[in-house]
Amino acid sequence: MSTRPDEAALPAPIERPAGRRRKAPPVVRHEDKRLAILRIAAQLFAQNGYEATSLDMIADQIGMHKATLYHYIKNKEEVLYFCLVKSFENLDEVVEKVRDRSEPPLQxxxxxxxxxxxxxxxDFGRCLVVVGLRPLTTEASLDIRRFQRRLDTTVRDLITEGIAAGDIKPCVPALLSAMLFGMLNWVPQWYQEDGKYSIDEVVEAFMNMVIQGIAAKPQR
Known part of the structure; x- marks a missing residue:
């Protein structure tokens, strides 16, 4: 086992040639800064509400002048729109995986x-659940509403498939889907990351109760 050399034995620091400057750290990319702005905005919107959160507050929180903020965004409504769009990030992959019939419907x-x-x-998902689409214009909210309908359709189709396969008791898919989304939409209103249960434990407990009620056959 090697031992740590004595401080005196260490080589002397290399002296830089006169006038040579230390290399500056890499500049933060435009999109990185924009993402940081959106994340701070989402946190403030969820915490204070959309109307009570100003662009000045967002700029102060991230440590930049309000004038600089306009290099990344146009206005507060655009900030909210992109925060809500970010809330669906990666859910496209989830939808595609749910359509794969190699796994049982309940799973x-x-x-x-x-x-x-x-x-x-x-941060972004909580912003959508707490703030919602109301502050957006009808045109700006169309994409988000469209994706929400897609999620609802995905669940309804999955329930319909489960009923046809004999895995789920006969029921109204639209009502069961509404119950599922209503149950999960409420979690961000009270859930705390430092609380007693993890988000996985919360969902597992909820889904155990749901599946116990809808499964056509006893679940192990």
Whole structure:
């Protein structure tokens, strides 16, 4: 085992030639700074509400002048729009995986619920659940509403498939989907990361109760 050399034995620091400057750290990319702005804005919107959060507050929180903020965004509504769009990040992959019939419907339903809960309890997801689409113009909210309908359709189709396969008791898919989303949408209102349960434990407990009620056959 080697021993640490004596301080005196260490080579002397290399002297830099006169006039040579230390290399500056890499400049933060425009998109990196923009993402940081969106994340701070999402946190403030969820904490204080959309109306009570100003661009000045966002600029102060991130440590830049308000004038500099306009290099990255146009106005507060645009900030909220992109925060809400970010809340669906990676859920496209979840939708595609849920459509894969190689796994039983109830197992895919658990996976969907867990994935949605993680998305909703991120900074951006919490912003969507707490603030919602109301501050946006009808045109600006169309993409988000369209994706929300896609998620609802995905769950309804999965339930319909489960009923046809004999895995889920006969029920109204639209009502069961509404119950599932309502249950998960409420979590960001009260969930604390430093609380007693992790988000996975919360979702597992919820889905155990749901599946116990809808499964056509006893679950192990």
């Amino acid at each position: 895919r339903l658990r996976y969907f619920a867990q994935s949605l809960a993680h998305a909703q309890n991120s």
